[in-house]
Amino acid sequence: MTAPEILQPQASELGALVRALHAEGRPWLPAGQASRLGWGAAVSPACTVVRSSALNRILEHNPGDFTIRVEAGTPPEAVQQALAEHGQWLAVDRPWGSGALGGGSIGGLVARGLTGGYRQRYLGIRDQLIGIGLMRADGVSAKAGGQVVKNVAGYDLMRLFCGSWGSLGLITEVTLRSMPLPPQRSGLLVQGPLSKLAPLGEWLLGSSLTPERIDWWSPALAAAAGLAPQPLLLLGLASVDALNLAEQQTAIAAQTALACEVLTPERLGELLAVAGGGEAPAPAWLLRLGVDPARVPLLLAAPEWQGVPLEIGAGSGLGVAWAGGPGDSFHAAQGTLNPDQVANLRRRCLALGGHLTVLSQPEGSRLTAWEDAPSRPLIERIKDQFDRLGQLAPGRLPGVARAAGHPPRPHA
Ligand SMILES: Cc1cc2nc3c(=O)[nH]c(=O)nc-3n(C[C@H](O)[C@H](O)[C@H](O)COP(=O)(O)OP(=O)(O)OC[C@H]3O[C@@H](n4cnc5c(N)ncnc54)[C@H](O)[C@@H]3O)c2cc1C
Secondary structure (H helix, E strand, O other): OOOOOOOOHHHHHHOOOOOOOOOOOOOOOEEEEOOOOOOOOOOOOOOOOEOOOOOOOEEEEOOOOOOOEOOOOOOHHHHHHHHHHHHHHHHHOOOEEEEEEOOHHHHHHHHHHOOOOHHHHHHHHHHEEEEEEEEEOOOOEEEEEEOOOOOOOOOOHHHOOOOHHHHHHHHEEEEEOOOOOOOEEEEEEEEEEEHHHHHHHHHHHOOOOOOOOEEEOOHHHHHOOOOOOEEEEEEEEEEEEEHHHHHHHHHOOOOOOOOEEEEEEHHHHHHHHHOOOOOOOOOOOOEEEEEHHHHHHHHOOOOOOOOOOOEEEEOOOOOEEEEEEEOOOHHHHOEEEOOOHHHHHHHHHHHHHEEEEEEEOOOOOOOOOOOOOOHHHHHHHHHHOOOOOOOOOOOOOOOOOOOOOOOOOOOO
């Protein structure tokens, strides 16, 4: 199969390029660093990939206002570095797979709309976003959100573009909310049978404590980190002073008969790196999933997950799982899956009030990346408003199912 053509225009060339693509009605895919393009529905080889990686400037940082405006192709690490110089940070996890694939771009992060455990305290990337600049399929630039002119009345553009997977337009810049870096941080690891962990997880969610993260790990993920193969809760705690941090640890330990291991920020970082895929190449199977948060322990108890590394946020019910398959012996040592098992897992997530997205699957598996969302007709109508010729990201409209390997239908 021929690979898609990849273009990397300078900022000054972008408008003319997009207008030319529009005039010809050519299909194209907005991209960032192109680090994770293949995840999800297949990219049509007929599609031109337009990378935003040359748009990589930090445009404005207002430490006093806790805002930063950056071009979309900027790596998240560069944003974190600029903020750290002022004792601030962008409260999102390193993207999954950063060890092997790099952190991608900030625009890609917004376009995928996926976040990790820090969501527990800081909410998702969509909640960090206060302004957005974009280029529509017809080459017209638009801006929306805080500190910029809102010129598309009626739509909350920013939130539409979070998780749009390049299907609505190319994000050219984003304005994000920054946070002060917490002066004191530690981790807490509690491991044991689900029957004892579940009440602790429930208590934590209802307590007045505000951990930065409360992550559930499956036994297979614990084993991959060199821990006992039992489920665990991994907490990130933060405070302005060490005394308060110690009080939080004591309050949590008082709620459970299980041992609570206090972790240094470095040890917590090591464990988060394992949950983020480590340095290993991308796995044969990579799944994003969500369930009703109250039913996460039920999900973890399901037999289908027993041999699979799975991390899931206690408060959000959103997580990631991975496994080996044909051609991936590295991850096969941690657990394997086949298409029937993944279809069962998807049914299980649906039954628990959630969903399962197949980001990566072995060649020939042909599972849909996602199922039709109940709001599919609405999603398609919005898409038509933004992209009347159906040029953008053909076959990859989130919430609209299409079998892997099938040629995408022209959208409009
Ligand atoms: C904890 C965490 C976990 C994550 N897990 C995953 C994961 O499992 N899989 C995953 O794919 N992402 C995940 N993400 C999001 C991840 O940050 C992005 O996928 C990554 O930043 C992609 O960057 P990239 O520049 O290489 O994007 P690319 O690989 O170039 O593109 C990725 C997607 O975003 C779209 N896109 C990229 N840039 C733009 C733009 N400027 N305008 C419009 N659309 C654009 C593309 O069309 C494509 O659909 C996660 C993020 C966090 C914080």
